[in-house]
Amino acid sequence: MSDNKPLTAKERMSKPRNEMPLFDAKERILNFNEVPVGFSMEQAQNEASRCIQCKKPECIQGCPVGINIPAFLKLVESGDVAGAAQKIRETNFLPAACGRVCPQDKQCEAVCIVGKKYDPVGIGNLERFVADYEREHNLPRQPKISPSTGKKVAIIGSGPAGLTCAYELRIRGHDVTVFEAFHRGGGVMVYGIPRFRLPLQIIDEDLKFLEEMGVKFVYNMIIGNILTLDELMEDEGFDAVFIGTGAGLPKMLGIPGENLNGVYSANEYLTRIYLMHANEFPDYTTPLFQGKKMGVIGAGNTAMDVMRTGIRLGADVTCYYRRSRDEAPARTEELEHAEQEFINFKWLSSPLEFIGNENNFVTGIKCAVMELSEPDDSGRRRPVPTGEEFIDEVDTVVFSLGCDVNPVIPNATNDLRVNKWGVIMVDETTCHTSKAGVFAGGDAVTGGSTVILAMGQAKNAAKHIHEYLAGRFDYKLDVPTDPEAPGIQWSFAKRKG
Ligand SMILES: Cc1cc2nc3c(=O)[nH]c(=O)nc-3n(C[C@H](O)[C@H](O)[C@H](O)COP(=O)(O)OP(=O)(O)OC[C@H]3O[C@@H](n4cnc5c(N)ncnc54)[C@H](O)[C@@H]3O)c2cc1C
Incomplete structure (x- = not known):
């Protein structure tokens, strides 16, 4: 095969998968540094070249935020990492975190067509590579923010659900304030997932980016305790609320x-x-x-x-x-x-x-x-x-x-329906709760789940909050009333919608 001849699908698929090298266990247990070393440019291009650019790429369906995976892999293969970063950012606000902590083996990589016969393409490692390259090379992130709508939205909780919802609503031109119980943002990505899997700097840069976009953060503010949901809406003038308070109540033995x-x-x-x-x-x-x-x-x-x-x-x-x-x-x-x-x-x-x-x-x-x-x-x-x-x-x-949903907000809010396990009940299509103008997503509605599922729901909620604020929210609400109903378990197909 000459160097210039394009690779056939078989040649691509049968290349061995590039595993991400790890630091030696004896060394790594002496510190909190990240365990995987990261890909070199050459390794990344080589791994990306294993993608066969399927006509019906199932990996996109397998990603709860619907990243155009074949498109970003093609850009990596061609050496255009900046382009790949832009492509990922079209749908994913937290790629550096997701590249590191998503269960790709159960999502995008689980349905990768190459994986039917060979090892699946290392999509997660490549997402991480692109996000790190973007950060290390200070590539500009230029979100297009729509003109102000004059509408105020309160986001409760600064985990992946809250941050994603904040981002999605800010780019749609809304005035967004995030209320967080702790003294800093990031949710479980900061106070649960260890630094040797997800370095703090990554989350801090995403928080700074949101601030630069004009999202306001109010820390040390427990909603349901210091301020209630009703006070946020009636006294503080918020037009809509998103609850992304996670599931932080430990189950006991x-x-x-x-x-x-x-x-x-x-x-x-x-x-x-x-x-x-x-x-x-x-x-x-x-x-x-x-x-x-x-x-x-x-x-x-x-x-x-x-x-x-x-x-x-x-x-x-x-x-x-x-x-x-x-x-x-x-x-x-x-x-x-x-x-x-x-x-x-x-x-x-x-x-x-x-x-x-x-x-x-x-x-x-x-x-x-x-x-x-x-x-x-x-x-x-x-x-x-x-x-x-x-x-x-x-x-x-x-x-x-495992953990249950914290009852602070439901206990302080009369018309917010929860099921018998304390999970906030929402209309599966819109993420609207039983309380008008209040939406919810992430672990607070699923129970303990994953970063990417929390993000997927938050994106969906943001889309419907936007509709609600524009006065186009004429859906038939379908919030379950049966207290035995489980938390929402969205299929990929439903999340896509
Ligand atoms: C140790 C650990 C490791 C994990 N590892 C992974 C992993 O590798 N991959 C993966 O995908 N998922 C992992 N998860 C799960 C993942 O972190 C969660 O599914 C995800 O963070 C849920 O996002 P969220 O935004 O819904 O909630 P959270 O991340 O829990 O954020 C909720 C935020 O709301 C704040 N809050 C709560 N109540 C209030 C209130 N009343 N007022 C104001 N603020 C409030 C909290 O302080 C918190 O900051 C892990 C979880 C844990 C605990």
């Missing part, structure tokens, strides 16, 4: 010893470290008892983040999970990274009790040894006790069992 000193929920542990700098004592005075023998309950992505944080703070970390490795809910990549980083795993171990000393500090964890029986409703094999038990010595325990 309900076993003896849960209230001992040294036992934390994953949320509390990560927030103390990443938002309140507890690991930087005495420069910061946030208390955290970080022991040397740490037990972590659960094997989801958040548990992996907790364990990998603990090991960086010098603890010997063990994971306790009642099923086996095969059923662990964490993404394979996250689990593998944790394994590389010397975390111990005690599969088929279900905590029964935390044991404390006379000062009420945790000293041990008692577990039942489990075995797997028939599959349950989730399709995973059900763990049942074997009758055997064991006790391990620990001085810190973190449990990671």
Whole structure:
């Protein structure tokens, strides 16, 4: 094949996938630096050239914000990274974050046609490459902001849902104010997802960009407590509200010893470290008892983040999970990274009790040894006790069992409907809640989910808020009334609309 001859689809597909190199585990557990090294230009072009530019690209459908993936990959392949960045930015406000934390293996890459026979194109790694190139080369981001509409919108919460909604409404010419309970913005991307997966600088630049676009931020403002939703609309003159308050209320284990000193929920542990700098004592005075023998309950992505944080703070970390490795809910990549980083795993171990000393500090964890029986409703094999038990010595325990929606706003708002799990109920098409002019999206309406799904809903909500503000909101509202109705679980097709 001569150098100038275009590659055939078969030649493209059969090229080996370029995996993103990682820093060595022994080195990386000594700091909080990012673990993947990043692609070189050559690696990126080579990986992008594996895309066969399908006529009906399923990857676009697989992306909850509908990025034109083949188009941006083609631009990368040709070396036009600035063009690729612009292409991604047409639909995604947070590409550097999404390139790093999206579950691409379940979304765009899961439906990549190349992946039917070969390894799928590394779309996530390429998105990250483009976003980093844009940032490192100070490429201008020039959003076209429509003339002022004179309408005021309040966004509650500054996580990916709130920030995306703020961006989408600002470019449509609205006056947007984000109210955030904490002293800084970013939501879970800042106080949950660790720095070694998502550096802080990335989120800070996106926040600065929004400020430069004219979005206002009010921090330390708990809506539902300091100001109510009704006050925002009636006294403060907001024409519409978007609730993007996430799902930050930890589910508890309900076993003896849960209230001992040294036992934390994953949320509390990560927030103390990443938002309140507890690991930087005495420069910061946030208390955290970080022991040397740490037990972590659960094997989801958040548990992996907790364990990998603990090991960086010098603890010997063990994971306790009642099923086996095969059923662990964490993404394979996250689990593998944790394994590389010397975390111990005690599969088929279900905590029964935390044991404390006379000062009420945790000293041990008692577990039942489990075995797997028939599959349950989730399709995973059900763990049942074997009758055997064991006790391990620990001085810190973190449990990671998922989170519920915080009830502060619903409790303070009479006409805001929630289901029996506390999830804010919305009309699936428009994201409108049961309260006029109030929309919601992200984890607050799905329960704990993902950055990109929160963004997808926020984009959809913004589109309908815009319609509402323009007086074109004549849809038949369809907010569920059944308290047993689950949070919304949008399919890709629905999200596209
Ligand atoms: C440890 C951890 C790791 C994760 N890893 C990943 C990952 O790798 N990939 C992925 O896609 N997803 C991941 N997730 C999930 C993802 O972070 C969430 O799905 C996403 O952040 C939800 O976005 P959101 O904007 O709805 O809510 P959040 O990010 O939770 O933001 C909500 C914001 O609202 C604020 N707020 C809450 N109540 C009020 C109030 N009353 N008044 C004012 N402000 C309020 C909160 O302080 C917060 O800043 C992870 C979650 C956790 C906890």
